[in-house]
Amino acid sequence: MPRTPGLRRDAQANVEKLHAAALAVFSRKGLSAPLDDIAREAGVSIGTLYNRMGSREALIDAVVPAVAGEKLKALTEQTLSRTSPRARLETFISEMIDLQLSDPALNDAMLRLFPDATALINACDRSTALGKELVDEAHAAGVLSRDFTADDLMAVLWMAGTASKDPAAPEGWRRVVDRSIASAWIA
Template sequence: MPEPKSLRRDARDNVAKLRAAAMDIFLAKGLDASLYEIARAAGVSIGTLYHRFGTREGLIDAVIPDIAGSRLQDLAATVMAQDTARQRLEAFVKGMIDLQSEDPALNDAILRRYPDAVALHDICERSTTLGQQLVHDAHADGSLSPDFTDDDLFCLLWLAGIANREPHAPSGWQRVIEQALRAAWTTPT
């Protein structure tokens, strides 16, 4: 939610402090981090946070899409630099799981935990479209079993996202996802 330029200087400063605090805390703890903690870290009241951003989703849309978009664009560039459809799909899965593991806020975005954060949803939709295209390309070249669908891909990524959020997830969850993907190929590596 862009702020009008006519805000008083102290109000602009509060918005900047809230954005910085939200960025730090969301990236460290995920998108369900305490809004009270964000306001406290910014040195403002919770009322100021709500007055300036309206809702949690408004705050998410104000701070996360740029960072998420940048990270997902970097992943897309890495993926598309691969030589074969199989290598591209494998790089996409590995890259998405790495992002989910390293970045709680991006993991929450990929899991669509806040569907009313419209700007964030639009950015994640681009990665969904890329994943669908990668599955289609691997089907087209015959390297991926026709039984493996883009829904299967997103189920694997969703399972990885949930496991990344869960501190008591079984330690072998990544191996299970790797085995599921490995079984989807029509030819061994």
Template structure:
């Protein structure tokens, strides 16, 4: 368990370097990047990392929620600015694919690879709720097939997350997701 007493100056500096290194490495390589690499980049031992943060999830929660929250909030604002529910839902799917494709850390967060990173999980739940709200709204307006469920939307997002990071994913996976969404409209 990490210490909770006030830190000495050198310990505060170590923690700050660990947070900076973790942010850089997680954003580049994903949340599963080796913690030894984070410690090395910060110029401290792996023991110092665990002493300060206790677990990978605690380190993730110390550095990723602000970045993930800002990116997902921007996506949400863009989505909600669209005039029709169809445009909003399509913008949501396209935006999630774009975020997952270019940001390994956010992709890991969206896929909930580290469910014990509670702060990060909460941020991702807001995006899930937005997507689910859009599906329900499209159903109410009668523009989305009743057969297309919230689970289907989450499956498309999950598939995009897996395929975007997999070097051997079938070519055209994005078009497959597009076709699945297009087929769901009434």
């Protein structure tokens, strides 16, 4: 992490500890994790966290977009490496749901739980745009029902993200999501 001009060495060390702790805690618990947990893991007071970071959204934007961006870039590359419009859209959906399941912070980002974390939202918007392009491409190829729109894709991903966060979600939620996608294919 580059040194922030004007910060004392100990203050810079606290910022670095807060960034590392935030990444670890957000990865385990999601973006709604208590800030006290982050401060405790960093070995600083909650006052230091607020003094150095300002807000939850500022902390999120300081640490999560780069990691989310790397994961979403890998998802994009994997998706675009497929040879057909159907395979690209299927890969995008499957990989996005797997990311939502495995990364609570990225799931929270995709669910737009912290809309004021603008850097993170911008990273997620690029994936949303890719999803729309893939739906349009599948429509143009004649393999996806015109009734299935980009909004439907985002609704399916939202349902998957919401269900994956909720321990009380019915066990069959993934099967329902998979069936809704399967029913949209024409060929």
